[in-house]
Amino acid sequence: MAVYTEVSDEDLNAFVAQYDLGAVVSCKGIAEGVENSNFLLVTDRGPYILTLYEKRTRREDLPFFLGLMEHLAAKGIACPLPVAGRDGQALRELCGRPAVIVTFLAGMWPRRILPQHCAQLGTALARLHLAVADFTMRRPNALSLGGWKELYGKCAARADEVAPGLRETLETELAALEAHWPAGLPSGVIHADLFPDNVFFRGEELSGLIDFYFACNDFLVYDVAICINAWCFEIDGSFNATKARLLLASYRKVRPLSRAELVSLPWLCRGSAVRFLLTRLYDWLNHPPGAFVRPKDPLEYLRKLRFHQTVRGLGDYFLDEDTPSPAGS
């Protein structure tokens, strides 16, 4: 939950007056999202989301993120669309921060993940990957192998405070990932953070994707690995093979996966686990006492990493219906 910047009514009224949205009816900080300040803004024209970008979002990346949302919306992907002011600009400034108004997306993110959610997620993710094929802007993934090593360097000295042996686990795993990381897989723009709180459903139907502020260029199937970690483990740490099978099957119906992509999945899942383990570890070690945002548990991703380390082949996940998953629920 996060509202970092307090916006005065006067500043807000002046800001909204730059748009064709009528007058402000209401504006309430939303207790969701951890990177930026988000407000549910109601004007005479209806509800919108107002986002103020805080320091973790780099200003120079914003044209990429906003351009991506415009591109996806134009391709029929349900996602927030940046609203342009009367001057044609969507990106402006409010309270000294870059700020944007985007369209309101109906739906709620699922608190309890059902298999059917994972099936719909797979379809939406594959459609996203097809839709970005002709998006021409690029943004390298700062949170791939090089970025992980940098984060590890910043956390190594204190990693064992969080779990005994974590430093050594990470060091060994980073070396293994470097040796086994795939090359030459189909690439494009990935969402890179498609956790359940970024996917909205209305009733049973997926109604949209939000929060494109980690989107970057990488292997498309790496996005699948991120979703497997984020959607297919139960709270008790067990791997739900049914959910993973549904996610994969529905993805492959829209965008077939090559043998090379499938074979890479275990290493991509390990890499994705390390990526979130490291960013959470960094936040855990560096979050100021009394901060609004409760840091997420890094050990959740250590447990996921350990699961993937036990995988001997694709059959251990879900691709062979006859092979039971070693930690399946």
Place this chain on the structure above:
Amino acid sequence: MAVYTEVSDEDLNAFVAQYDLGAVVSCKGIAEGVENSNFLLVTDRGPYILTLYEKRTRREDLPFFLGLMEHLAAKGIACPLPVAGRDGQALRELCGRPAVIVTFLAGMWPRRILPQHCAQLGTALARLHLAVADFTMRRPNALSLGGWKELYGKCAARADEVAPGLRETLETELAALEAHWPAGLPSGVIHADLFPDNVFFRGEELSGLIDFYFACNDFLVYDVAICINAWCFEIDGSFNATKARLLLASYRKVRPLSRAELVSLPWLCRGSAVRFLLTRLYDWLNHPPGAFVRPKDPLEYLRKLRFHQTVRGLGDYFLDEDTPSPAGS
């Protein structure tokens, strides 16, 4: 900012199905309010506020609060109106907590208080006090002298951690308040927590009052004293006599104040300062590390108390235009 309870989409859909509100379109936790969990709930019928009452709000008080809002709304006071389900009941249960849906109130609370806000506040407060005259439910004020002494007892040993000498200041002040607290003033239901974040404006116009969860029976003019403390001091601690004059003058146009009420104001202001100083001190000393809610600064109210302690008579506030206020801005 506060969302304490996470509501699953399944629980929410089942809850909303008990009303004639159509289906849930969206539900987002609001980063406002410190006592309860508040959500901006959008259904097919439009926006509503969903409140889950957390442990600081006593279940047995809820019929009083909800009855008061219904009474006020029926009298034309702009405030949230509890929405009844198909069974006629407004108060139900969600996630093991008492829960209610209330109507959505347009407007925003003023981040920067202008004199004109105080003028409108005075009018609205007086109208509120007239509107409750025939409200028959009662709720004693648990946060009056007896409650302050109890809170002091819980905080005394550690008060000096927050400000040297605070323990003695409080002990002396409580004795003085006990000796000088007025009796026999006109009484009724007061809001008792009408801070700026509980008063909405649309543009220049006051559009409604919210958060009646401290409402209780007490001297009506004590509500005025609470508002003077909450609205008429600047961030630097100075007393803004213009704002106080406007608040009082507009209040008196709607509900005249007797001489006895006016003369009591300095002691009521001291008492109100002590009330918020003590509750904030208690929260400061007892808030769990890492809690979502940043405790409010108790010393803001120590400074207000010190100002009121210097007042020699009504003229020091605002009632005599020729007497400059000792700390006026």
